[in-house]
Amino acid sequence: MANERINIQVDTIKIDGNLLKFYGQIDGKTYLIYYTLATEKEKLSWSSQKPPDYALISGKTENFSAARNLNGFDEQKYYQSIGISQALQADSLSPTHSKKGSLSRMRHRLIGRITQRYSDHLASYIKALVIGYKDSQFNEYMDGYKANGLLHLFTLSGLHIQFYLGGLHVLLKRLRLIRESRLAILCVVSLIVIPLTGGSYSTIRAVFSFLITFSCLTFDIVLSKLDQWSVMLFLLVSCFPLALWSVSAQLSLFFSMILLYLADLELKQWQHAIMFTFLAIPILIYSFSEWSILGGVMTLLLFPLFEWVILPSCLLLFVGCFLPGIHALEQLFDGVLRFLEGFLVKLSLPNLIIGKPSMLVFLCLSIILFILLDRLKYQQTFHFLIMVAVILLFSISYSYRGMIAFIDVGQGDCLFIRLPFNQETFLIDTGGRLNFKQAPWKRRQSKALSDYNVLPFLRSVGCQKIDHLIVTHNDEDHMGELENILSKIRVGNLYLAAGSQMELRKLLEPLNGPTIHLVKQGDQIGQKLKLKILSPQKSTGENNDSLVTYFEVNQQRFLITGDLEITGEENLINHYPNLKVDILKVGHHGSNTSTGEQFLKTIDPKYAVISVGRNNRYGHPTAETLDKLTSQQIQILRTDQNGMIYYQWSPITKRGKLKFLIDFPK
Structure with missing residues (x-):
């Protein structure tokens, strides 16, 4: 182009x-x-x-x-x-x-005006709640809200649209306009409100719902709430055929359906909150793999605060961008928000990690929970349905299948092992980012990569704890995410090569967590599954001192070599001349300094897995390494081309299969 x-x-x-x-x-x-x-x-x-x-x-x-x-x-x-x-x-x-002029430019100017007028902290709230714009600082203030399942309060949806269009309707009614005129004006204003607030599916759903309800009142059309919801869904999918692929649309539709269902039940407010919390479990674990225990209760407590204090204050401060004289309110409101953030952080409980259910399990859970609400009709089967729901939830976290996953972490290494029924879990390396010196204006915000690859995957398979975390050596692309992972998930034991721990000591000292073990050649890691350390005797953290691990599952032999180079490979086969493997994790991301021909001939692998980043600056894997593997008829799998590569097996049938996510064209 x-x-x-x-x-x-x-x-x-x-x-x-x-x-x-x-x-x-x-x-x-x-x-x-x-x-x-x-x-x-x-x-x-x-x-x-x-x-x-x-x-x-x-x-x-x-x-x-x-x-x-x-x-x-x-x-x-x-x-x-x-x-x-x-x-x-x-x-x-x-x-x-x-x-x-354009609505896009107008929205940009409003964002800029808010940013200039207020502090970063206050501006983030106003931009998020008034015009649906979440800036780069927004997530820094959301820890307490996220931990308590309250982030949905910052999504522009029913509350905000009711505030905007409902407020306009009251004004138009005071002006004594007929209903048809009011509807026409509301439709026109809606076409402006949607793009000005970012045009998210939750906003569009709320606008459609508001206009459908008001149209029924205007033209005396009798439609039940469920019929109105169905019309809204039809319009949404007709206008945006791929909307249901969006997580925000899924959440907005599911939540609105729950509220619709609960509205017909005679419940007290606290009962309403508890019912909403439990009915939301299927969509929350399907979308995020975890469930906030306090989510419903905290929503019940804070929703009035948002409705009557926080949202109106944000709107008032938004208007204050163009008017002087609200400095006192600005300081007071900023203090209230900071107090609320601190309070929520102290109050928060860890979310319950369940894992992501299959679509079938999601549908079954949803149906069961809705049936359970109808206590009178299904009283005899109440306990049976509860038992089925619990079994379905446990089947996610405690899958009967074992898994060995080469996680795609870009230019780095990370291997996850989970035994059937979550008997034991291992993580070998964490991935990481290599940083290069740049001028201050060029530096990008440093985001923990594991928040986007390793940790979401672990949550999705219901992993609540890593029993054994192994760091093969000290390179950033192997242990750069160690600190973040240790701070986000429980780790029982941390294993380092003897002699390489000095560089990691400063990193590990402030972290109150795993028991640290120094391992060397001949040691074993694990209880149910034994990982054998084949190398080195002593380490200084260099590539050739990488911890080399060997293990067998379901009659498949795995060799994980870290960044072991050709010299280290030669030493390895000298110590273990009869070593044979089925699946080899290729050393040093396919560099020509690793994967020697004699090494490959000796261990004779069927598959070679290369963990490497797309379009990396190092040219990994090299043509030389690929030629060596191809010449020995070893099937090559690469994370840059195939995404995650994983082996799953069943202890019942003893069948296992090596899979990958992306079918890369040859």
């Missing part, structure tokens, strides 16, 4: 260090644009209150990736659900300005 004219959606512009991202349209197709800013001056021009509306763009289009880890984020489905065709990596970008 060369010198194409792109229409920029100004309110989607985001800058992180030297990375510019936005949505834009070319010939009616919408793209996600990535561009690396060349100078600080260029960054300032894009950060201004008046960024360009159009640009001439040259670059290469890329298809979005499917989920790269089991139960992971599916880029392809997400962006298709919001109407984004492809990603476009721009090589050059020549911006131009237009005098034409």
